[in-house]
Amino acid sequence: MINNSIAIKNASAVSSNSPAIRTEMPELVKLIDLSRCTGCKACEVACKEWNNLPPDKTENFGSMQLHRSLTPTTWTMVYFNEAVIDGNVKYLMRKNGCMHCENPACLTACPSPYAIVQYENGIVDFNQDKCTGCQFCVSACPFNIPQFDSVSNRVYKCTLCIDRIDAGLPPSCAKACPTSAITFGEKHKILDNAKTEIKKLVKRGFKNAKLYSPKGVGGTHVMTILPYGNNTEDYELPKNPEVSPLTTFTKGPLAVFGGLFMGLTTLGSFAHLITAGQSKAPEALAAKEGKEEEIDRHNLATRIIHWTVAISAVLLIVSGLSLYSPKLFWLSNILGGPQSSRFLHPWIGVIFLISFGLLFIRWFKDMAIKPYDIDFIKNIYSYLIHDEKNIVKSDKFNGGQKLVFWCFSAGLALLFISGLFIWFPGFFGSFAARFGLFLHELTAIFFISAIIAHFYLSLIAIPGSLAGMITGKVKSSWARFHHGLWLNGNK
Ligand code: SF4
Ligand code: SF4
Structure with a gap:
């Protein structure tokens, strides 16, 4: 006291x-x-x-x-x-x-x-x-x-x-x-x-x-x-x-960089919404074709696993940010206070790891990067501004989603290993724990930024994505516009 x-x-x-x-x-x-x-x-x-x-x-x-x-x-x-x-x-x-x-x-x-x-x-x-x-x-x-x-x-x-x-x-x-x-x-x-x-x-x-x-x-x-x-x-x-310079760097410049990077990602999402707006192309396509069908996209098991990943990710972000910056320490109250928030963080991480692992098993074949995915990524600006004439056609997931998926997988491996170093400092030693904290924070900065962008795109910028993950079905116009190769292969 x-x-x-x-x-x-x-x-x-x-x-x-x-x-x-x-x-x-x-x-x-x-x-x-x-x-x-x-x-x-x-x-x-x-x-x-x-x-x-x-x-x-x-x-x-x-x-x-x-x-x-x-x-x-x-x-x-x-x-x-x-x-x-x-x-x-x-x-x-x-x-x-x-x-x-x-x-x-x-x-x-x-x-x-x-x-x-x-x-x-x-x-x-x-x-x-x-x-x-x-x-x-x-x-x-x-x-x-x-x-x-x-x-x-x-x-x-x-x-x-x-x-x-x-x-x-x-x-x-x-x-x-x-x-x-x-x-x-x-x-x-x-x-x-x-x-x-x-x-x-x-x-x-x-x-x-x-x-x-x-x-x-x-x-x-x-x-x-x-x-x-x-x-x-x-x-x-x-x-x-x-x-240790690792400690001062992690608590100083890295924390500032992380705040700026995550803040800019959020601002960038708003800027995109203001300048490019939501994607309306599928609606226009449906009106032009005059017919609309419901297409199965995600089965029940995939949806349950996905939402487990999403909820645990949000809880990890909340509890992690409370330890990341004193300005966000209040977030720990969402999980019952600083003690319980810190205690739960690694256990939620375990749930996240297992559920993402299950998702990985289900999706990794669909996530194989093909030549047209490379073209999609090269041409991503057209996608972002909803320039339908120049968007490269995608299969079940587009090139951007595939890239994020593989980055997520690698990032999760880093978060898991560095998290273990922090969780058990007595076992791994002080240097490993300090390095683990640095690596955990650095990876988390990109991870959280990617999640912010993912939430923005799926909840706001691309109408229809959220419904697909809730009901498991998407409209045929949405599928044709966003995942034309997958729709053709499905028929
Ligand atoms: S706990 Fe260690 S770092 Fe803190 S004041 Fe004591 S000797 Fe110094
Ligand atoms: S265990 Fe964590 S919260 Fe407690 S005194 Fe040490 S650094 Fe501070």
Whole structure:
């Protein structure tokens, strides 16, 4: 839960900050001096006690470490490692937990307004009330800190005891540490102390001792003195952590491009309606010929499958767009709120995949691209302006529909694979999840645009198409004009 009495300087998925009760506040930093840490785990116990976190099952895997990594109910833990440094075996230990980055990747990635906030004092806090359980923060964090709890469907991490800090107390781990390896205070004072301690360490022979507060994340509000500063990986710390360019690109330029592209597709459809209008040629043809028949076009099974695809596509677009842009976050209410919308999105995707697969089996032969389809595509302008004299004749589906069908099929494969990467970040890894999110959004932009165009053409621009998919029958004039080769083959 957000601490409302501390000013917020940055929040996920919002462009302006909330009004603050206190506005001026010094930056605060926790310093962990590993040269003083004895690995006693008092900090772990204090964290559990203060935050009322239950114990996790321990695991003996040949280490003093209680279990292999942080969990939703273990927000800090001492990591132990043996490493050969300068030809000698060293026993390294490091208190792990959220670094409270100045430029937090988790906050950049989070699609839910105020699910992650950064207070004026630099502390990064998660607000589980607003968390959708999407795990974008999990894959974005370069330190592998946020922990997803599949029972509550929310993500947890160290709060730096923001409630204690608000009451003028130090974090519980700093209070409990018996060797003063953890200290806490205003940034400038802590930095002065760190410099002094590092000088002492160098004098004692730790010539590579250094302060770990990586620039790639703008520095951190949890800083660590590493006695062996050139061996960051031996402390299980990334050497050059950063906010992934994939994350910033996906949340920035790609989101803008997507909005423009989908918006232009919608505007283009309106522009077409205004300039070219609806296709009236079949009606004119019927009047000229003086006779009209009903032709079977889609049987019942095909229609049921098609409408399952259509309904699931709409629900996917609604739930997907709510995660895509903070401006569209309200769309999640259509599916019962942010949590349920996020939860349902991949399952609706599974329904979409299965139903489209069935449609694919029914249609793929009819969708084979023939030479006259190529001519149709080359000459598509005539079709769009309803220039009946120059439209190339089509069979059951025209060249444009066939092209869209194959693009849809390829796009769906990409959406499915990238969706799996996002759905199971713990299994596929952080990079795959970040890349999956980028690919999913990029593919979805074209996918949604194609669906907008398809809806416009079938519902508005080409009268008769919708009726064909509802009743299964089309008028002979419609079939002759739009699918003349198919009609001739049917007779
Ligand atoms: S360490 Fe990870 S979870 Fe903590 S603030 Fe940085 S990016 Fe967010
Ligand atoms: S799981 Fe999703 S909504 Fe929750 S904090 Fe992480 S990024 Fe934000």
